[in-house]
Amino acid sequence: MNGKHITKLGFQKKAVGLALAAAQIRGQAGLGQAEILGELRGVLAAPSEYGGSVYAELAAELLAQQEQERRGQSAPLRDSPLPYSVWGADLIEPGATAQMDMAMRLPVARAGALMPDAHVGYGLPIGGVLATEGAVIPYGVGVDIGCSMMLSVYPLPADLKAAEARQLLLKHTRFGAGVSFEKRERQDHEVLHDPAWQDQALLKYLHAKAAEQIGTSGSGNHFAEFGSFRLAQPDLGLEAGEYLALLTHSGSRGFGAQVAGHFTRVAEQRHKRLDPAAKKLAWLDLDTEEGQAYWQAMTLAGRYALANHEQIHGRLARALGVTPLLNVSNSHNLAWKQQVGDRELVVHRKGATPAEAGRLGLIPGSMADPGYLVRGRGHAAALASASHGAGRQLGRKAAERSLVKGDVQRYLEQRGITLIGGGVDEAPQAYKRIEDVLARQSDLVETVGEFMPRVVRMDTGSQDI
């Protein structure tokens, strides 16, 4: 008798172990394998009849699992989507709108909005904002949980030599999938000592990876770049003018990716009868153990991602020998509990910047276009959100197919950009014009300052620029 016999009967998750334990006891009582399997079949068919037996614990777990399934299946999709507001509809591909429509048909959906950088993603589109009640959607947060931006403005003129900036980035940042910091370079951080790591087997398991990778940047659209930050008028305690600044885009690395993967699978298991078109929008109820576990892991991944930025900025500030005048950061892949009207809802921002009234946020353009420090206006219909960047206008493969390397190189040269790494799939031409995107959301955020990249580091793409 082993786990395979048990799972073959149809037992799942925790029930497998419980069934094995009960089978062992029955075996010791002298029953044969066939007899035990027969009894287990009986328990599976009618768990409520085995309350007082050796199978009591197993039966209770099965009943709980059945209840979970019923919950997930109790409310079907709405026939039509709840209404939601769209910013910059002329910039948004139909596929992204279709995904948002689907999200607004979920029984747990209450409100939503689509930002002008929106494009197709898994489940919820990138640039999608979705408020649910009592439930959280792993793919409503995204694969890179806590993906975020950080800006440091230094008390230095914006004339750092490109060669020096390049050396600093090469020495103090780490890019690439799977990369970690060398053992002797590794730094500790408060977040690694959070008691939450001990609360779940998954988090315990992922702690070592998190400790190895902290302070790294990863791959894809993540970057670290020196540039000039321009403040048109005095603000935030700074005089108007140009400053040297560092802008970074990073996330929760392998740790967050595995948390996302795990809980997405759990959510999909819970909603097996959900319309296949909404499969990637499977949710977890917050009043379940799993929902709470995801919330805890997601929150930890959000703080871990910001800790990555802190270490990147800490290393570079030390190397420059300066203390920043200003440090701003924001997550743009996360869910928050937020008061919406008279209810507390779960607001998912998947590639959307929190933009409550007065709150600072960072909206990057591309490796060769300006990014912006913005101040939120707290627009209610946008659930106090804005775009998280320019947004893709070409998918990665489409960019590699259609963009000409010489055109990309010329674009960088014309703007005086020094690039380390970088792939054609991340070329400026693969993104919407940041000016267009900002123009469509002037009622969501006001511009405070402009950051122009000068020396940019990214992971190497499959096709170098």
Next chain:
DNA sequence: ATGTAC
């Protein structure tokens, strides 16, 4: 996004 499943 990650480097492929506790």
